[in-house]
Every structure is written in structure tokens, then in C-alpha cells.
Amino acid sequence: MKKRSRRRSFGAGILMGGALLLAGSGYAVVNAETTPSPEPIAAEGSVEQIQVGRQLFLEGCSSCHGLEGQGIEADNATGGNGGPSLIGVGEAAVDFQVSTGRMPLAVPEAQAARKPPTYSQAEIDAMAAYIATLGPGPANPTEEELDLEDANIAEGGEIFRTNCTQCHNFAGSGGALTNGQYAPSLMDATPEQIWQALVTGPQQMPVFSNETITPEEKKNLIAYIESLKVEPNNGGLALGRLGPVTEGLFLWTAGLLSLIAVAIWIGAKVR
Amino acid sequence: MSTHDNLPATTAGDEAAAIEAAAAALPAHKPRRTDVDPKAARRAERQVSLMFLGSAVMTVLFVVAFVAIPVDESVYIWGFGTVNASNIALGVTFGLAIFLIGAGAIHWSKKLMNEKEEIQLRHSLASTDEDREAAVEAFDDYSADSGFAQRPIIRRSLLTAMALFPIPLIVMLRDLGPLPEEILRETLWKPGSRIITDPTGRPVRPSDLAIGGLISAMPADLPLVQEEEGNLNARAKAAIILVRMEPQEIVSQQGDNWDYGGILAFSKICTHVGCPIALYEQRTHHLLCPCHQSTFDLADSGNVVFGPAARRLPQLPITIDPEGFLVATDGFAEPVGPSFWERGDA
Numbered sequence: 001m002k003k004r005s006r007r008r009s010f011g012a013g014i015l016m017g018g019a020l021l022l023a024g025s026g027y028a029v030v031n032a033e034t035t036p037s038p039e040p041i042a043a044e045g046s047v048e049q050i051q052v053g054r055q056l057f058l059e060g061c062s063s064c065h066g067l068e069g070q071g072i073e074a075d076n077a078t079g080g081n082g083g084p085s086l087i088g089v090g091e092a093a094v095d096f097q098v099s100t101g102r103m104p105l106a107v108p109e110a111q112a113a114r115k116p117p118t119y120s121q122a123e124i125d126a127m128a129a130y131i132a133t134l135g136p137g138p139a140n141p142t143e144e145e146l147d148l149e150d151a152n153i154a155e156g157g158e159i160f161r162t163n164c165t166q167c168h169n170f171a172g173s174g175g176a177l178t179n180g181q182y183a184p185s186l187m188d189a190t191p192e193q194i195w196q197a198l199v200t201g202p203q204q205m206p207v208f209s210n211e212t213i214t215p216e217e218k219k220n221l222i223a224y225i226e227s228l229k230v231e232p233n234n235g236g237l238a239l240g241r242l243g244p245v246t247e248g249l250f251l252w253t254a255g256l257l258s259l260i261a262v263a264i265w266i267g268a269k270v271r
Numbered sequence: 272m273s274t275h276d277n278l279p280a281t282t283a284g285d286e287a288a289a290i291e292a293a294a295a296a297l298p299a300h301k302p303r304r305t306d307v308d309p310k311a312a313r314r315a316e317r318q319v320s321l322m323f324l325g326s327a328v329m330t331v332l333f334v335v336a337f338v339a340i341p342v343d344e345s346v347y348i349w350g351f352g353t354v355n356a357s358n359i360a361l362g363v364t365f366g367l368a369i370f371l372i373g374a375g376a377i378h379w380s381k382k383l384m385n386e387k388e389e390i391q392l393r394h395s396l397a398s399t400d401e402d403r404e405a406a407v408e409a410f411d412d413y414s415a416d417s418g419f420a421q422r423p424i425i426r427r428s429l430l431t432a433m434a435l436f437p438i439p440l441i442v443m444l445r446d447l448g449p450l451p452e453e454i455l456r457e458t459l460w461k462p463g464s465r466i467i468t469d470p471t472g473r474p475v476r477p478s479d480l481a482i483g484g485l486i487s488a489m490p491a492d493l494p495l496v497q498e499e500e501g502n503l504n505a506r507a508k509a510a511i512i513l514v515r516m517e518p519q520e521i522v523s524q525q526g527d528n529w530d531y532g533g534i535l536a537f538s539k540i541c542t543h544v545g546c547p548i549a550l551y552e553q554r555t556h557h558l559l560c561p562c563h564q565s566t567f568d569l570a571d572s573g574n575v576v577f578g579p580a581a582r583r584l585p586q587l588p589i590t591i592d593p594e595g596f597l598v599a600t601d602g603f604a605e606p607v608g609p610s611f612w613e614r615g616d617a
Contacts, residue, residue: 158470159470159471162469162470162487163485163487163549166547166548166549166550166561167549167550167561175561177550177552177559178552178555178557178559178566178577181552183550201481201483201484201553203554204552204553204554204555205553206483206484206485206514206551206553207481207482207483207484207485207553208484208485209479209480209481209484211476211478211479211480212468212475212479212480212484212485212486213471214471217471230353232345232352232353232354232355233351233352233353233354233355234354234355234358235354235355235358236351236354236355236358236359236362237350237351237352237354238351238352265377266377266381270303270305270381270382270386271301271303271304
């Protein structure tokens with residue numbers, strides 16, 4: 001019976017989370033002042049929130065990651081789905097993977113792709129709180145750390161060009177890796193998700209911890225990526241900002257075809 | 272005159288007959304609409320002049336846009352996104368100005384200019400037999416006169432002189448610059464060189480690097496050297512990356528204990544043609560070059576597993592100094608970067 005009541009409160013949580021999202025709030029942080037009792041998902045870091053998170057984890061994640069988040073080896077004989085251990089991945093990893101829709105995985109393939117998230121932010125927070133109890137791991141950035149107001153975009157650009165362009169392209173458009181894997185475009189990533197990706201190293205991405213790229217430098221880096229998003233295409237049609245590949249393709253198709261069309265017009269018989 | 276004389280039995284009468292025959296073989300001339308309908312002709316006339324006038328307007332607009340639109344102004348255009356207003360305006364007006372002149376000229380010639388078929392007779396391109404014989408005869412005469420065949424010493428010395436003449440050109444290639452000597456074999460790395468982050472210039476402690484982490488790094492003296500030399504040559508050779516993996520994941524290294532607790536340092540310069548290389552897949556420990564997809568296995572001595580690179584990626588032996596920061600134990604054991612002529616096999 002206790003379980004059912006928790007489920008009901010959790011259902012109200014979804015409603016509340018959705019309503020808050022609709023209201024334009026980026027984060028459905030439960031606030032005691034604006035939400036009358038009963039609280040949908042309990043206060044940040046409370047036992048109740050962790051219990052809700054564990055429940056969500058058992059329902060949505062444990063088939064691949066194991067009942068205790070210990071991971072399951074891929075095995076056809078036992079039907080093991082092959083999810084990695086989540087012990088010590090930290091709340092940042094959970095928030096990144098679930099808020100970008102990469103988890104839960106729709107289908108096992110070369111790489112988990114970005115898709116609309118399945119869970120509300122309140123649910124993600126609860127799951128992240130539960131996973132964080134399994135072992136210490138990278139934490140989410142604070143609001144102050146993501147305050148891009150006074151960021152040094154020029155220095156961020158230097159860090160970006162040294163550390164990020166190889167995979168994510170000079171304009172953050174992403175690029176190919178091996179065996180069907182790829183570095184995704186950064187244009188859809190929120191500042192918080194970029195931060196989380198840096199500190200957790202999702203999939204093939206290396207980890208850029210707060211010691212190798214300090215929080216201050218991360219802020220500058222993220223401010224630079226944000227500036228790329230609003231950068232006008234001074235050269236005209238951007239063609240995906242992928243450089244010579246799409247530009248060459250465009251010239252060889254659209255450019256050549258229009259030249260051929262003009263040549264046909266010049267040579268056509270007049271009636 | 273002489274060529275005409277050589278044409279087989281050509282007279283004015285024959286030519287006229289040939290032209291007549293060719294004209295008869297042509298399909299009947301069909302007049303264009305603009306030839307028979309004065310209204311259509313006037314319409315075509317208007318179209319052509321409109322194109323020319325359009326070009327004139329575009330030229331004027333180009334100048335206006337050049338003066339009036341600030342260079343840093345952006346504008347949203349559907350399908351293009353946000354673009355630089357000046358750039359687009361100048362490109363479109365100038366492009367149309369030149370295109371409309373050409374298009375008007377084509378339209379004019381197609382619709383209004385005379386399109387009567389002309390017939391022009393061709394004759395064989397080869398000279399007549401008499402001309403050819405005369406040429407051979409003349410060549411033989413002059414050849415005998417020169418004594419080229421009868422005076423072998425002159426012939427051979429001339430051929431020798433001409434064969435040797437291009438040699439200075441090849442010798443001068445040698446003068447394009449000094450040989451690289453040791454420049455390509457040396458980097459700034461030497462025993463005890465402290466490793467600092469690129470571009471932020473902080474020394475690195477082993478604990479700074481998480482498992483699966485990656486740091487682009489350089490020797491601590493690089494910023495100063497770079498400023499003194501005023502170029503990027505030192506950086507182009509000394510750039511490295513640090514990666515960290517579980518020590519038991521390391522299959523082999525280029526030297527005994529060249530890692531420090533699972534932290535490996537490799538040259539960041541691809542051994543194929545020298546692109547900076549840092550597409551690191553932390554789960555496979557593969558490092559990809561973005562230029563030609565050469566792939567190196569950093570867990571296995573940096574050996575090439577794919578792509579056009581012919582040699583493994585040089586590894587830098589590292590340890591820590593008394594203050595606990597990562598330093599190079601020694602310089603690179605082999606030249607970094609792409610192959611060069613004098614490199615040898617080492």
C-alpha cells in the first residue's frame with residue numbers, strides 16, 4: 001500500500017514538473033512556496049527524493065544497468081542487455097544522459113543519439129540523487145558556475161580550438177568518428193549539458209575534469225559555444241557549417257547544374 | 272593564291288554548285304516567331320532592354336549597398352538564416368549586374384539577330400603531294416649541306432652539350448635552403464621539462480587527470496620560446512596529449528614504465544602529414560587524425576591500426592618531479608611528425 005501511495009505522489013510529480021516546464025521554467029525545481037502540499041517529489045537531496053529516484057531507476061534503467069546499478073554484461077545466453085555500471089558516475093552523468101534523451105536507450109546501436117527526453121527534470125533530479133548515493137561522482141554545475149555574464153569568450157575560443165574542434169568541428173557542428181560513431185553537434189546542447197559532458201565524458205568523449213579545465217575556463221568555453229549558436233553566417237548559406245565537404249558538394253551539384261542549365265538555354269533552338 | 276591553285280579542279284562555278292548542293296541538303300529554314308510577328312519582335316526587344324536596364328539598376332544598387340549598409344549588420348533571410356547584410360547585398364547586386372548583361376546579350380542574339388545559315392566550303396587539311404616532296408627534298412639538301420651526318424665529332428659534341436645543359440637547373444634546386452639537419456629531430460622536450468596545459472599554461476598533477484581524461488599539453492618553456500622566435504615552429508613539434516587509462520588496460524608501451532600511473536604522453540602531431548591529432552575515443556583508446564583518418568592505439572604503443580600513417584605515434588616518457596607535477600623523463604626518442612628524406616628508419 002505504501003508503494004502505491006508513493007506512485008500516486010510520483011504521478012502528481014510528473015504533472016507538476018510538466019506544468020512548471022510549460023510555464024517556461026528551465027528547471028522544475030520543487031519550491032515549497034509555490035507548491036502546496038503534498039510535495040510531488042520531495043526536497044532536493046531528501047530521503048524521499050532518493051527513494052523516488054530508486055523507484056524510477058528500477059522501473060526504467062535496471063534491466064540494463066542492474067538492480068543495484070552495478071551494470072550487466074552483454075550476453076546472448078542469459079539475455080544480458082549490456083549496460084555499464086553506474087556506481088560512481090555521479091549526478092552529472094545521469095542528468096546529461098537522460099535530459100538529452102540518450103537514455104533510456106531506444107535501441108542498441110553504435111551510439112546513443114540525442115532525442116526528446118523521456119523523463120521530466122524533476123524525475124531526472126530524483127534519479128540523479130539516487131545514483132549519486134551509489135558512489136561519489138561528478139556533480140552538476142552550480143548556477144553561479146553557469147553564469148556566463150562576465151565570461152571571457154576569447155579565452156573560451158582558445159580552449160575550444162585546442163580541446164574540442166578535432167571532434168566537434170570548428171563551428172561545433174560535430175563530426176564522424178569510427179565504426180558509425182560520431183561527435184554530436186553542440187548546437188542543441190544547453191550550457192548545463194555541455195558542462196556535464198565535459199566532467200563525465202559520455203560515450204567516447206574524453207573526460208575534461210575541473211582540474212584539467214577549471215570551472216572558470218569551462219564557463220568561458222561554454223560562453224564561446226553559446227556565442228557560436230548566435231553567430232551570423234557572414235558568408236551566406238552555412239551548409240551545416242561543415243566546411244569544404246558540403247561546400248564542395250553544393251558546388252558540384254547545384255553550381256554545376258546551374259551552369260549546365262545556362263549552357264542548355266544558350267544552345268536551345270528558338271521557335 | 273598557291274593553296275587555291277592546289278585545290279583539285281576548283282573553279283568559281285564548281286564552288287557555287289557545291290554551295291548550292293549543301294544548301295539543298297539543309298532542312299528548310301523555319302523563321303522564328305520574332306522574324307514573322309513584329310509584336311513578338313518588339314516584345315523580345317523590350318525583354319532584352321529590360322535585362323540591360325536591370326543590370327544598370329543592380330550596379331547602382333551595388334554602390335548604394337556599399338555605402339549604406341554597415342559591414343557588421345546582420346539580417347535574417349528565410350532558408351539562409353542570419354547572414355551578413357552587406358555581404359549578401361553586394362554579392363546579389365554585383366552577380367545580377369554581370370549576369371543580366373550576359374543574359375540580355377544571349378537573348379538578343381537568339382531572338383533578334385540574323386540567324387541565316389551560312390555555308391563555307393572546307394578543303395583537305397593535308398598539303399599536296401608536290402609540296403610534301405619538295406619539303407623532304409629541301410630537308411635532305413640542307414642536311415647534306417650542314418654535314419651533320421658526315422661530321423660525327425660535331426654531332427656528338429653538340430648532343431653532349433645539350434644533354435648536360437639542364438644540369439644547372441637541378442643543381443640550383445639544392446640551393447633552395449639548408450638541409451633540416453637536426454631541426455626535425457629535436458623538440459623542446461628534455462629531461463625534467465615540466466608539462467603544462469595548452470592553452471592555459473598550468474602544470475599538471477597526476478590527480479588532475481581522470482580515468483578517460485585527455486589534456487592537450489606543451490613543455491613549460493614553450494610560451495617563452497614561442498615569443499622569442501616569433502613563430503609557431505617550436506609548438507608545431509612539441510605539442511603533446513596526455514591521456515589516462517587504467518594501468519592494466521595498457522597493452523604495451525614504447526619504453527619500460529614510460530607512463531605514470533596509467534597516464535601516457537604522446538606527440539600530438541600525426542606521423543602521416545603532421546595534422547594536430549586529438550580525436551580520442553576514451554573507451555577504445557584509439558586516437559584518430561581528422562585529416563586522413565589515421566588511427567593509433569594509445570593503449571598499444573601508439574601503433575597504427577588504420578589509415579595512411581606509416582609509423583607509430585612517438586611516446587614521451589613521463590614521471591613526476593619533487594613538487595608532484597608531471598615532467599618529461601627525457602625528450603622524444605624518435606623524430607615527431609611526418610616523414611622526411613633524411614629521417615632514415617629510426
